[in-house]
Amino acid sequence: MTGSILIVDDDPVQRRLIEAAVTKFGHTAVVADSGEAGLDALDGPNARDVSVVILDLVMPGLDGIGVLKAMRERGIHVPVIVQTAQGGIETVVSAMRHGAFDFVVKPASPDRLQASIGNALKVEAVEGEVKRTSRRRGDHLTFKDLITHSPAMDRVIRLGQKAAASNIPILIEGESGVGKELVARAVQGSSDRRSKPFVTVNCGAIPDNLVESILFGHEKGSFTGATEKHSGKFVEAHSGTLFLDEIGDLPLDVQVKLLRAVQDGEVDPVGGRSTVRVDIRLISATHRNLLQQVKDGKFREDLFYRLNVYPIFVPPLRDRRDDIPYLVDHFMEKVAPADPRRRLNGISAAALAMLQAYDWPGNIRQLENAVFRASVLCEGDVLTVEEFPQIRAQVDGTVNLDAHSAPLPHALPGLAIESRGQGPAAEDGIAATEFDAPARLQPRFGTLRALDERGNVRALADVELEMIKLAIDHYNGQMSEVARRLGIGRSTLYRKLKEYGIDPETGRIDRLAS
Numbered sequence: 001m002t003g004s005i006l007i008v009d010d011d012p013v014q015r016r017l018i019e020a021a022v023t024k025f026g027h028t029a030v031v032a033d034s035g036e037a038g039l040d041a042l043d044g045p046n047a048r049d050v051s052v053v054i055l056d057l058v059m060p061g062l063d064g065i066g067v068l069k070a071m072r073e074r075g076i077h078v079p080v081i082v083q084t085a086q087g088g089i090e091t092v093v094s095a096m097r098h099g100a101f102d103f104v105v106k107p108a109s110p111d112r113l114q115a116s117i118g119n120a121l122k123v124e125a126v127e128g129e130v131k132r133t134s135r136r137r138g139d140h141l142t143f144k145d146l147i148t149h150s151p152a153m154d155r156v157i158r159l160g161q162k163a164a165a166s167n168i169p170i171l172i173e174g175e176s177g178v179g180k181e182l183v184a185r186a187v188q189g190s191s192d193r194r195s196k197p198f199v200t201v202n203c204g205a206i207p208d209n210l211v212e213s214i215l216f217g218h219e220k221g222s223f224t225g226a227t228e229k230h231s232g233k234f235v236e237a238h239s240g241t242l243f244l245d246e247i248g249d250l251p252l253d254v255q256v257k258l259l260r261a262v263q264d265g266e267v268d269p270v271g272g273r274s275t276v277r278v279d280i281r282l283i284s285a286t287h288r289n290l291l292q293q294v295k296d297g298k299f300r301e302d303l304f305y306r307l308n309v310y311p312i313f314v315p316p317l318r319d320r321r322d323d324i325p326y327l328v329d330h331f332m333e334k335v336a337p338a339d340p341r342r343r344l345n346g347i348s349a350a351a352l353a354m355l356q357a358y359d360w361p362g363n364i365r366q367l368e369n370a371v372f373r374a375s376v377l378c379e380g381d382v383l384t385v386e387e388f389p390q391i392r393a394q395v396d397g398t399v400n401l402d403a404h405s406a407p408l409p410h411a412l413p414g415l416a417i418e419s420r421g422q423g424p425a426a427e428d429g430i431a432a433t434e435f436d437a438p439a440r441l442q443p444r445f446g447t448l449r450a451l452d453e454r455g456n457v458r459a460l461a462d463v464e465l466e467m468i469k470l471a472i473d474h475y476n477g478q479m480s481e482v483a484r485r486l487g488i489g490r491s492t493l494y495r496k497l498k499e500y501g502i503d504p505e506t507g508r509i510d511r512l513a514s
């Protein structure tokens with residue numbers, strides 16, 4: 001299988017090396033010398049038909065993570081193979097969280113690169129088919145489309161259903177990839193506005209100087225580049241729902257205008273002489289702590305209270321691990337080929353235990369990508385730990401996978417594991433009656449991995465980072481105790497936390513390593 005491969009790297013030597021390798025494998029190479037040029041090749045007027053992207057992580061200007069984010073915001077689903085000089089686990093996590101398909105450490109061996117491109121092309125081919133099939137379902141999502149069996153999500157569904165019956169502004173909070181947009185769509189799909197427009201704006205993805213015109217519209221000639229009149233997202237969403245994602249990223253001056261639009265139901269297009277009345281249902285979402293943003297002077301307090309009339313918090317996947325088997329089944333089903341003979345029979349108990357033990361920093365989006373990739377690349381008839389190499393690399397050593405190599409004795413209700421399509425229950429389409437949840441594995445606390453995913457000794461900095469996180473967890477965030485036990489001063493500890501981007505409150509990494 002061959003395709004057109006976009007190579008995004010600021011280093012000319014590296015670019016040429018990859019280009020030569022890609023061409024040798026029989027693919028067509030397209031090169032871009034910056035993140036911006038890479039995006040341009042994928043989107044907009046210069047867009048080319050690209051099947052796979054090979055992306056450098058560290059670049060001046062728009063870096064690799066920035067490109068991954070922008071691709072997601074713009075709905076570009078081309079598989080991305082990330083390459084970087086660092087092979088630290090945090091870098092892998094960061095790239096995978098942002099939707100990277102695979103990860104190679106520079107200098108990548110030709111074999112590794114070829115295998116990775118081959119896999120990406122396979123996934124790309126199936127993904128196109130899945131997109132076409134799922135689009136047929138139409139746009140009306142309801143709360144029934146949310147796959148969940150966890151009490152933590154009951155509250156979300158209850159609040160969402162109630163909100164759907166009114167026009168009250170909703171603020172959906174939760175980490176990236178937890179399903180905030182899905183909840184917003186379910187609210188719209190369960191409301192009277194279901195057949196009206198649902199307009200999404202990702203406030204974090206728009207350049208600051210264009211936010212105002214994109215939201216409120218502009219008149220022709222109102223600024224350089226405004227060659228046509230543009231109605232703006234508020235007007236587009238008239239009579240329907242406007243979903244403002246990443247609202248915490250909105251610049252302060254635009255917040256003033258948003259407040260007026262929310263309060264008075266009127267917008268002022270840039271360069272326009274008159275105001276335009278709009279009737280919209282507003283749903284905002286953020287992965288940030290908006291209240292903290294208010295305290296830090298980054299978000300207007302008056303706007304916060306206007307938006308936060310009805311808050312809904314969507315919990316991270318690690319707080320609802322019971323959903324994982326159901327989600328895995330759902331995502332496997334989504335990519336399953338129509339031909340029943342080519343379908344997978346399920347997932348092994350060990351693989352499921354591993355997925356349940358993992359923390360999923362990229363939440364459901366990351367799980368969806370992992371299952372998708374695993375299903376397409378699986379050569380057997382059951383998904384095993386081998387099909388989740390990136391997750392395995394992170395869980396290995398903290399979870400005893402061998403203890404879970406035996407098949408699961410029973411299926412979950414409505415979910416067959418390692419026995420799909422076999423046995424009387426499955427044949428009847430009836431699930432096993434006895435609920436025998438797969439054993440939940442907790443990582444063995446106090447264990448640090450010494451080797452990386454390629455079997456080499458891990459860098460000291462990575463081990464140090466993990467050790468600090470473990471200590472914070474172990475001593476419940478008591479920083480004096482953490483510093484004392486690690487044998488360093490408090491100021492050294494705080495300096496290290498800053499260096500690694502660890503939030504002293506939570507012990508979690510805020511900054512993305514690259």
Ligand SMILES: Nc1ncnc2c1ncn2[C@@H]1O[C@H](COP(=O)(O)OP(=O)(O)OP(=O)(O)O)[C@@H](O)[C@H]1O
Pocket residue numbers: 145146147148174175176177178179180181182183245287330364365368
């Ligand atoms: N409960 C669920 N059942 C099935 N699929 C889900 C569920 N929650 C999320 N997903 C899927 O996970 C992916 C991420 O969800 P979504 O885009 O809604 O997350 P988000 O919180 O809005 O992310 P971000 O903050 O990055 O915008 C989507 O493909 C979505 O369909």
